[in-house]
Amino acid sequence: MEKQFVDLLSEELKLQEAVSGEHTRHMNITFAEAKRVASQYQREAEKCNAATETCEEARERAEAFLSKERxxxxxxxxxxxxxxxxGE
Known part of the structure; x- marks a missing residue:
């Protein structure tokens, strides 16, 4: 009877280790995907910021040119x- 109990506990520990391992594997995959997506969004944000700066510089030049023209x-x-x- 004691051997059965030890076997059951051993089996339970093996199952818990398997579940824990699978959970860790899934968590690592999810974390890697989140890092990849975050990196992609960071690159897109940097492109957007650069484009915004370019537009702002062009707007400032156009504003200065318009002021001179006026x-x-x-x-x-x-x-x-x-x-x-x-004149009218």
Missing amino acids: KVTALWEQRARKMGWE
């Missing part, structure tokens, strides 16, 4: 008015 337009309009032009 000044030139105002200067020409002022000259035209001095010469008798009446």
Whole structure:
């Protein structure tokens, strides 16, 4: 009877080890996949940040160019008015 009990305990321990091993394997696979996806999202975020910086720089250049154009337009309009032009 005692041998049966020891055998049952031994069998239970083997099953628990098997379940634990499978759980650890599944956890490692899930963790590796999560790291891969996180890395992919990080790369995409870096691309997005770079594109945003490029767009922001282009917007700043366009804004500066527009400001210069408005000044030139105002200067020409002022000259035209001095010469008798009446705008809308």
